[in-house]
Amino acid sequence: MSASYLAQAQRVVVKIGSALLTDAETGKLNRTWLQALVEDVARMRARGQEMLIVSSGAIALGRRALKLAPGKLKLEESQAAAAVGQIGLAHAFQEMLSAYGHSCAQILVTLEDTEERRRYLNARSTISTLLKLGAVPVINENDTVATTEIRYGDNDRLAARVASMMSADCLVLLSDVDGLYTAPPHLTGATHLPEVAEITPEIEAMAGGAASEFSRGGMKTKLAAARIATDGGARMAIANGHGLHPLKAIEDGARCTWFAAHSTPYAARKRWISGSLKSLGALVIDDGAVKALTQGRSLLPAGVATVEGIFGRGDAVSVRDKAGHEIASGLVAYSSDDARRIAGHSSHEIEELLGYSGRAEMIHRDDLVLKKG
Structure with a gap:
């Protein structure tokens, strides 16, 4: 074998x-x-x-x-x-x-x-x-x-x-x-x-x-x-x-x-993200984004309503709905400053807003772990 x-x-x-x-x-x-x-x-x-x-x-x-x-x-x-x-x-x-x-x-x-x-x-x-x-x-x-x-x-x-x-x-x-x-x-x-x-x-x-x-x-x-x-x-x-x-x-x-x-x-990767990293900030997302995440999709900038805290690219952040419930945690693709600039915007607007072409996702699904319950 x-x-x-x-x-x-x-x-x-x-x-x-x-x-x-x-x-x-x-x-x-x-x-x-x-x-x-x-x-x-x-x-x-x-x-x-x-x-x-x-x-x-x-x-x-x-x-x-x-x-x-x-x-x-x-x-x-x-x-x-x-x-x-x-x-x-x-x-x-x-x-x-x-x-x-x-x-x-x-x-x-x-x-x-x-x-x-x-x-x-x-x-x-x-x-x-x-x-x-x-x-x-x-x-x-x-x-x-x-x-x-x-x-x-x-x-x-x-x-x-x-x-x-x-x-x-x-x-x-x-x-x-x-x-x-x-x-x-x-x-x-x-x-x-x-x-x-x-x-x-x-x-x-x-x-x-x-x-x-x-x-x-x-x-x-x-x-x-x-x-x-x-x-x-x-x-x-x-x-x-x-x-x-x-x-x-x-x-x-x-x-x-x-x-x-x-x-x-x-x-193993999901366990590392969910259990080994301390969240340095939070992304508050709209109802459409909540539905997308539960269907296994990535979190796009358009679905982010509010950005909380100070963090850098690659840091762990919490993802919450507008009622304050934690939906997921993940590794964010943008710093908190850049995340605030692109929050609520379509991915094709990222280059115009930031001056460089970044990732289409705020958090890619491979870097995201949904909370149980």
Whole structure:
């Protein structure tokens, strides 16, 4: 059954470790391996699945191009190496994906871009649009400007946050290990775990360290990623990606460890909006808007009668009817000042009123949670 998880997923995030992209002997990009992976991605796209790639490797590739000495790099050396490596990495993905008729988009983010709500909304909106247009986003950590993010194993967590942010239902961490074992795999008696229903203290105790020179992630960071992904509604797999066509191998039943999702991506996002965020203001809406929301539609500016409080784009706000009853809560697409300017107006008037073309919705239905009762 677990072999079918990947084939059945609607939206898949694939994280590629540095050790897979880089030839161990030459330090160059392993084009043969990457070509096989892109073939897997193209095959999955052809059957209707949305694909996102979170890629390590920029620093590893850049350090070779800059002829930096082996061993630990200084922060500024890591950033310089990333700046060089990102160009080659993006070009390789673009060249290979275009051969299958797919556009490739490079997006550079840090962990803060998936945590701070305004930047989160911008990133989610951009990536969602790329997916709707049929592109394959290739997401790299912005190591050229990051400081605290350049550390051990961060791309595993970044991939999990991207999966959660984009409501993916499957995350695959391709690495140099084939999953979680009860003890370090080289020890006698170590047993492979094909599925993990819950990350307990006993499961955490099984985690080991980093597995290779290029890998900044170890099993501990992969378990941290699993917590983020499964809480966000995605199944997650840890799989050995060293062979050619690693995604097809997973579908064909190759050994890996699957972590069970705790809910659906949709339910997890709605729970986060309704239970984890403090409302900083309120939108009072008319009867027509109340009816539209109960029918599952977005909240448009035309239905907003009054704007209360001071808030920014991406903040949580309460939605009330004119009698004062709370109807919903959600992430608003406009600051309180701009919301007041467009309240009661049609969406096509937004550009004229604000001087820029914003979102048609005051709160998109994906960012809105109706109150029970």
